[in-house]
Amino acid sequence: MVEALQSPAQATYWLISGQTLFVTLNLLGLACFAYIVTKRLTPLMRGERDIRFDRPFIRLERFLQFWLGQWKHPRYRVAGTIHIFIFAGFILLATRAFSLLILGMSENFALPGSSVGIGHVYEIIADYAATIVFLCMIAAAARRINFRPARYEVPAKYGTGHKIDAIFLLSLIAILLFSESLFEASKAASLAQQGHTEFLATFSMAWVLQSALSSESLSTLWNLHRGAYLLDVLTFYFLLCYRPFGIQFHVETSLFNVYFAKLDRGTVKPVRWGVTEEHLDQVKSFGVKAFEDFTWKHMLDFYSCADCGRCSDNCPANAVGRPLSPRFLTIKARDYSFQHYPMFGARGNGTALIGGIYSEDEVWSCTTCGACEEECPLLIEYIDKIVDLRRGLVDDGNVPKSIQKALKALEGRGNPYGKMEKKRADWARAEDFLATCDVKVLNGKKTAGTLYFVDSITSYDDRIQAIGRATARILDNVGNDFGILGAAEKDSGHEVRRFGEETLFMALRDNNVDAIKASNVQRIVTADPHAYNALKHDYKDVPPVEHISQVIAREVKTGNLKLNPVENQDNVYAYHDPCYLGRHNQVYDDPREVLDAIPGLRRVEMSRCRDRSFCCGGGGLMLFYEPKEEQRMGVKRVQMAAEAGANVIVTACPFCMVNMEDAIKVAGMEGKMTAIDLAELVAQQMVSNSPTDESSADRLAEADRLVTA
Numbered sequence: 001m002v003e004a005l006q007s008p009a010q011a012t013y014w015l016i017s018g019q020t021l022f023v024t025l026n027l028l029g030l031a032c033f034a035y036i037v038t039k040r041l042t043p044l045m046r047g048e049r050d051i052r053f054d055r056p057f058i059r060l061e062r063f064l065q066f067w068l069g070q071w072k073h074p075r076y077r078v079a080g081t082i083h084i085f086i087f088a089g090f091i092l093l094a095t096r097a098f099s100l101l102i103l104g105m106s107e108n109f110a111l112p113g114s115s116v117g118i119g120h121v122y123e124i125i126a127d128y129a130a131t132i133v134f135l136c137m138i139a140a141a142a143r144r145i146n147f148r149p150a151r152y153e154v155p156a157k158y159g160t161g162h163k164i165d166a167i168f169l170l171s172l173i174a175i176l177l178f179s180e181s182l183f184e185a186s187k188a189a190s191l192a193q194q195g196h197t198e199f200l201a202t203f204s205m206a207w208v209l210q211s212a213l214s215s216e217s218l219s220t221l222w223n224l225h226r227g228a229y230l231l232d233v234l235t236f237y238f239l240l241c242y243r244p245f246g247i248q249f250h251v252e253t254s255l256f257n258v259y260f261a262k263l264d265r266g267t268v269k270p271v272r273w274g275v276t277e278e279h280l281d282q283v284k285s286f287g288v289k290a291f292e293d294f295t296w297k298h299m300l301d302f303y304s305c306a307d308c309g310r311c312s313d314n315c316p317a318n319a320v321g322r323p324l325s326p327r328f329l330t331i332k333a334r335d336y337s338f339q340h341y342p343m344f345g346a347r348g349n350g351t352a353l354i355g356g357i358y359s360e361d362e363v364w365s366c367t368t369c370g371a372c373e374e375e376c377p378l379l380i381e382y383i384d385k386i387v388d389l390r391r392g393l394v395d396d397g398n399v400p401k402s403i404q405k406a407l408k409a410l411e412g413r414g415n416p417y418g419k420m421e422k423k424r425a426d427w428a429r430a431e432d433f434l435a436t437c438d439v440k441v442l443n444g445k446k447t448a449g450t451l452y453f454v455d456s457i458t459s460y461d462d463r464i465q466a467i468g469r470a471t472a473r474i475l476d477n478v479g480n481d482f483g484i485l486g487a488a489e490k491d492s493g494h495e496v497r498r499f500g501e502e503t504l505f506m507a508l509r510d511n512n513v514d515a516i517k518a519s520n521v522q523r524i525v526t527a528d529p530h531a532y533n534a535l536k537h538d539y540k541d542v543p544p545v546e547h548i549s550q551v552i553a554r555e556v557k558t559g560n561l562k563l564n565p566v567e568n569q570d571n572v573y574a575y576h577d578p579c580y581l582g583r584h585n586q587v588y589d590d591p592r593e594v595l596d597a598i599p600g601l602r603r604v605e606m607s608r609c610r611d612r613s614f615c616c617g618g619g620g621l622m623l624f625y626e627p628k629e630e631q632r633m634g635v636k637r638v639q640m641a642a643e644a645g646a647n648v649i650v651t652a653c654p655f656c657m658v659n660m661e662d663a664i665k666v667a668g669m670e671g672k673m674t675a676i677d678l679a680e681l682v683a684q685q686m687v688s689n690s691p692t693d694e695s696s697a698d699r700l701a702e703a704d705r706l707v708t709a
């Protein structure tokens with residue numbers, strides 16, 4: 001009996017030998033799994049090309065960090081900790097699970113090293129791992145049933161929740177772990193009755209079960225032993241084959257999804273991978289219109305989503321009630337794929353995505369802020385998919401009217417306002433400014449080492465021009481030999497590209513690249529994070545670019561730029577990270593270091609700061625588009641600043657400034673809150689002979705007055 005207990009291969013199940021039964025079950029299980037996975041991979045084979053086999057070492061490093069190291073999970077402490085325990089347990093238990101499967105086919109099978117010290121240590125660790133994962137399953141199920149976080153909820157417009165499915169899967173895993181422990185415990189109890197000792201980790205589930213079974217008869221223990229084994233094998237294969245039908249498919253796909261994840265922040269995918277810009281005219285249709293227009297990697301994203309809701313929990317569009325929730329962009333596409341690529345029978349006819357599963361408003365609602373991508377533990381991508389869906393809409397002429405006007409103006413005049421090119425440098429000709437700072441226009445006759453790339457909003461918006469003048473003053477004050485392109489500069493095209501108008505973007509970019517090259521500058525500085533991102537990631541062959549906050553931080557550090565103390569030390573400042581400076585380009589510290597270098601300045605952090613910053617409401621063309629929403633993003637943001645105890649919001653982006661000042665008015669916080677750009681603040685505080693820009697001085701004076709009052 002003792003010998004028989006050691007391997008289920010020697011048992012008999014309904015007159016069939018254990019070995020025959022388990023060879024059959026293993027073959028059947030693997031065949032079913034292979035069939036299901038092949039079916040699931042069919043759409044990926046039909047999807048668009050995507051180049052993801054480059055830079056293997058970087059990919060491996062990220063794989064180790066984000067997949068094996070579960071790097072992003074602790075961002076949600078409770079759920080993240082539970083997940084890390086479950087994941088680590090799975091990794092540890094995988095070896096035992098596979099060796100158990102072989103045991104049913106080969107009675108003498110033993111893993112190499114299992115009978116020596118390391119094997120015993122592994123068994124003890126595995127016993128504890130099984131126990132911890134089992135308890136985590138109960139905790140996760142309880143969380144789903146009783147303490148369900150709001151982010152798991154499924155609004156009625158997105159269908160029904162996945163609670164039952166999630167609990168069913170958690171139960172299956174719990175059964176698997178229980179059956180493995182019972183298998184071990186029954187064997188250990190049986191051996192103990194015959195005077196042999198098999199060590200089980202104290203207080204582990206197997207140990208508890210062994211204690212409970214110690215007085216059972218040998219035949220009962222034998223029946224439990226072989227029954228537990230059969231249950232284990234059946235549950236294992238059921239789980240394996242069931243997972244590709246729902247969110248648990250991410251267990252298999254996440255490994256590949258993380259390895260093949262996008263490597264370059266701030267970039268946008270090309271219209272078609274492998275098609276050069278010169279050959280774009282041969283592309284029949286731009287963007288994504290049908291499901292198969294997504295790339296294979298984007299389809300893999302759909303399968304890899306764990307439905308944890310973190311993306312939507314951080315999405316500003318979702319927070320203000322716009323018709324967009326990134327989580328459901330993925331879930332809807334996955335459901336579509338399952339429906340149109342069924343396990344049996346013919347493929348579906350394929351409905352158009354827009355109007356079928358997505359609405360136009362949904363696609364236009366995204367600000368491309370990147371909060372969803374930053375949060376997703378599985379590195380699922382959203383911005384490229386949204387841009388591709390927009391490219392499809394633009395290609396079909398389905399562009400919101402308000403944006404059509406801006407696009408037309410960009411095409412004709414190189415700026416979304418439709419203003420004259422020759423007026424582009426007027427901001428630098430304001431009389432009081434000109435008297436103190438003469439900005440060179442690099443038109444071939446004049447040269448400079450640095451180009452200040454101004455971009456459209458700073459060039460033409462009356463309020464934002466003050467940021468341009470402040471930037472020029474700072475550059476002048478630190479002795480930088482700089483100039484601007486003037487009428488030769490056109491919009492950077494950053495938002496144009498992200499709104500799906502690739503051809504117009506290319507025209508704007510080519511104009512600017514030619515003008516930059518003709519200016520012979522060695523470096524570029526800009527105060528606009530959108531221009532910064534475009535010049536850094538969307539343009540090729542231009543000199544290196546810096547954001548003005550990086551220049552200021554360096555000059556402050558070297559002592560070349562000195563800052564006066566703030567006049568009113570009762571003011572409390574909060575820095576708002578612009579998405580395209582922070583999340584997309586990781587510039588978080590420089591602006592903070594600059595603020596902290598101003599003597600007497602009191603700074604607080606908003607609860608959502610740095611890589612969790614909350615988008616102000618959309619830069620660029622979002623200023624020309626009124627999405628359906630319950631509240632403005634900017635209003636939410638100024639409320640966050642107030643909650644943090646600040647009365648001055650400092651930002652480092654002209655678009656943020658427009659949105660913040662607007663939001664302060666809409667929120668009725670005029671007189672309680674004010675907004676200022678970092679460059680304006682520095683120009684105000686720097687030790688300089690140049691008089692400060694009146695408008696920014698006025699705003700700070702107003703903040704001072706309010707606090708004093």
Ligand code: SF4
Binds near residue numbers: 382
């Ligand atoms: S990029 Fe920003 S707005 Fe767009 S879906 Fe992601 S979080 Fe939402």
Ligand code: SF4
Binds near residue numbers: 304306310312327378
């Ligand atoms: S996309 Fe990522 S963050 Fe969003 S629900 Fe899926 S797994 Fe979670």
